[in-house]
Amino acid sequence: MKAIPIPKDEIGKIADVEKSKGLKFLRTASPVTWCPGCPNYSIMEGARRAVLNLMKQGWKREDFIMVAGIGCHGKIYDYININGFNALHGRALPTAFGVKLGNPNLKVMVFAGDGDNYSEGMEHFIHMGRFNPNMTLIVHDNQGFSLTTGQATPITQMGYNKSKAEPYGEVHYPMNPLKLALMTNIGFIARCNARDFTHTAEIIEKAMKYNGFAFVEIIQDCIIFNTAVNGRDENMYKVESKKRTFDEALKLASEYDYNSKDGKIPIGIIYQDDSKIAFDEKFPPLKKLKEQKIGWRDFKRS
């Protein structure tokens, strides 16, 4: 297991800890192997800050658990110093769901790539709104399978380059994951810009406080593959945090179609429905574990 012990009194003293040799707060000692300049660094920073903020509000480090898929994004598992599980490609969501079932008191964060989540893992994603487990999915969306050197995913733009795997290039129109999330009844849907880690941290924190399944899609340029869609910062604008009807959210989600880098790209919380019942509130045994603040391991049948 990757976790290295950190003294409790280090909460809030991030700067001091970061100066300390080899041991960085919520960071492991593993050397980071993302390409220099990859926005995955900022996603990690956003996620790390969100956890630190929640810890300042009373959550303990051991309350958090991260599950990652396989891909460049999945390396985040090695770098954030909380407990975790590196799942199979496409299987981050069901693995995380299993963790949540084992102990509904844990704050579960799931990191997936767009290939991981919308291709191999799609059959898990489309059921999340229905099951509504209380966990947060963070998708590193670089519109490509990057670790395997840049093949097209279901949300890659048409015309993406020809390769041995795709001799005609990408010929399909991409899907829009935000619209899909709305249609499958996910109750918290947000989009962020990887490079804006302050905003990303804020949104991840809100997602983790949401009572149900929260989906945060992070637009992340890959600076090596599918660079044609890079540099969309100017197109992005922050939406107001307010209640929206389904139709208003659908309109916002439809503004960006993933096929062109032109046009406005709304970021922030697109949709939040606080009336949905979370998975662990639907089943009395899970409710009991939550009330007693324990997992199955410590459960005593009476």
Ligand SMILES: Cc1ncc(C[n+]2csc(CCOP(=O)(O)OP(=O)(O)O)c2C)c(N)n1
């Ligand atoms: C079951 C399975 N299928 C395929 C692969 C090969 N594979 C490893 S990483 C990867 C691409 C990952 O792409 P994505 O999830 O978008 O993450 P990124 O690398 O872009 O961050 C693939 C196809 C695998 N490891 N396991």
Ligand code: SF4
């Ligand atoms: S290949 Fe792309 S996504 Fe992977 S580390 Fe490099 S820049 Fe980041």
